[in-house]
Amino acid sequence: MASSSLKKSKNFIFYNLNLKSKFLIPDRTSAITNSLFHHRLLHSISSPPSPPVPKYASYSQLNSAIFELACLRRRLHSTTSVSNDISQLAVEPTSHQVLDFPGGKVKFTQKLIFTSNSTEERVHCYRVLDENGQPFTDIDSSLKISKELAVQMYTNMVTLEVMDTIFYESQRQGRISFYATTTGEEAINIASAAALDSKDFVFPQYREPGVLLWRGFTLQEFANQLFGNKYEYGKGRQMPIHYGSRKHNYITVASTVATQIPHAVGAAYSLKMENQDSCVITYFGDGGTSTADFHAAMNFAAVMEVPVIFFCRNNGWAISTPVDEQFRSDGVVVKGKAYGVPSIRIDGNDALAIYNAVNEARKMAIKEQTPVLIEALTYRAGHHTTSDDSTRYRSTDEIERWRGDQNPVKRFRKWIESKGWWNDVAESEYRSSIRKQVAQAIQVAERIEKPPVAEMFNDVYDIPPKNLKEQEVFVRKTVKKHTEDYPSDVPL
Known part of the structure; x- marks a missing residue:
């Protein structure tokens, strides 16, 4: 008895899916429903009814059909048109369309395209005056x-x-x-x-x-x-x-x-x-x-x-x-x-x-x-x-x-x-x-005159270290020894 009732209910659901019953969904959307159930293969609105559903459908098929039908009915009551839904179903994979990645959302594409290493037209150059010093009239x-x-x-x-x-x-x-x-x-x-x-x-x-x-x-x-x-x-x-x-x-x-x-x-x-x-x-x-x-x-x-x-x-x-x-x-x-x-x-x-x-x-x-x-x-x-x-x-x-x-x-x-x-x-x-x-x-x-030689060793340390003092002494001796190589107005 229960088995007979279940069979009748199941057949009733699939009957409506295939014969475009207005009891469940509007007539013009039956092609969408059929395509959802039959592996999402789209048919046009004016296409003939889909082939009969197998007499004995599994519970998983039944549940899937009911779920798809419920989703479709919610979509029909949204502001999105049915024609847009058809177009969307044709290009959208079942996975998410946007990756919420750190730094911003990234859209997916099925096209294998690398960014170009060059562009046909270079970035434009902002100019006000031409070569003759005349401004462009519009600016x-x-x-x-x-x-x-x-x-x-x-x-x-x-x-x-x-x-x-x-x-x-x-x-x-x-x-x-x-x-x-x-x-x-x-x-x-x-x-x-x-x-x-x-x-x-x-x-x-x-x-x-x-x-x-x-x-x-x-x-x-x-x-x-x-x-x-x-x-x-x-x-x-x-x-x-x-x-x-x-x-x-x-x-x-x-x-x-x-x-x-x-x-x-x-x-x-x-x-x-x-x-x-x-x-x-x-x-x-x-x-x-x-x-x-x-x-x-x-x-x-x-x-x-x-x-x-x-x-x-x-x-x-x-x-x-x-x-x-x-x-x-x-x-x-x-x-x-x-x-x-x-x-x-x-x-x-x-x-x-x-x-x-x-x-x-x-x-x-x-x-x-x-x-x-x-x-x-x-x-x-x-x-x-x-x-x-x-x-x-x-x-x-x-x-x-x-x-x-x-x-x-x-x-x-x-x-x-x-x-x-x-x-x-x-x-x-x-x-x-x-x-x-x-x-x-x-x-x-x-x-x-030039700055004193001592200025070469200032402005770094509050108290010059020993090695810096030694360098200063060495520079002074070098300047005195090779006077011809240095300006005569450098105070030692």
Whole structure:
């Protein structure tokens, strides 16, 4: 009796599943039910009834059918349409579609696809002024830069250009031992500095003297450092162009490549802990991105969410190594995405583009407490340093093309002239004045005596250890013995 009743109930259920009975589910969904029961093989809505269910179905088949039917009825009463359910069933495996992995949910795919090692189109480059110094019409109205600021930026760019030329010639004359110019990168120096606040900390490489110039470092202070006299803040212990100024929050330059980057991140972390309304900016070249310091610093900055701006001067050459021999990636900007850092590529010869980008990056860094990566595409139009002859590894035609067509100083001058803020007379007078000031600073710096030998051994220990005292004695004896090899104005 019981067996007969069970058989009738079972047959009744399967009868409804196959004959699309409206008693259990709407007629238009029977194909879904059949497909669920028959190994999820989908049929169209208009397909004929499925083959009869075997007369004797097992309890597991029965329970499975009831469970599938209940799930379907809940789905039908949801906001999702039946057609969407059909599409979903066609592509979704029975397993979970999302892996809730530490760091964020990850979706699955059945396609075996590797990420591409290159893209057909490179990351776009933000620009405001074209080669003729004319802004694009759709963004000219958004430029909020006053006449005073624009002229100050331009005159500082000219000062940097003139200063570089005269100091470079001084090295060639044997008056100073070493020099490195910023030729072709004047806009990066001045425009980025103009977008910062004086309380922001700067961790430079060795091609950002313009940032220090903008902050008020005088031509005489530059000359004192280059000549290593007793008024030089490093007391003559640094190479020329290794400037530093506590007053201007400009950390002293080091020759070692990219070591300033993790230091900058550490300083930014300190600012964050102290809730300071300021940020840190660190400058480096494309060659610096090939160091472990760069990658460690990027990761630490991203994870700890510190207010630091990574400013990469991608000038095409790491001394004699071109960028296409240095990395396969699309420049430097894509490296930011790998570390979860907001990034942008800009025209490094466009002063307005640089100013806008750094200004916005600073706001993001402080307000959102996030690192930002800026890749500025520019060109090192001069030699790497006075120890280098760049014509041995690149053509003079290439150098001259960048000096002319992409010259950042000329481009910005055209823009301020088009606004009526500058003219030929002002240009001539200003350049003449700056040349005289630089020449005078050199003459003064040359006449000032060198720091005493004792300064070489100060500022490390409160009480100098025995071995350091012995070294000082040895140096004094050496200088006296070989007077012809040392400057005569070095106080012993």
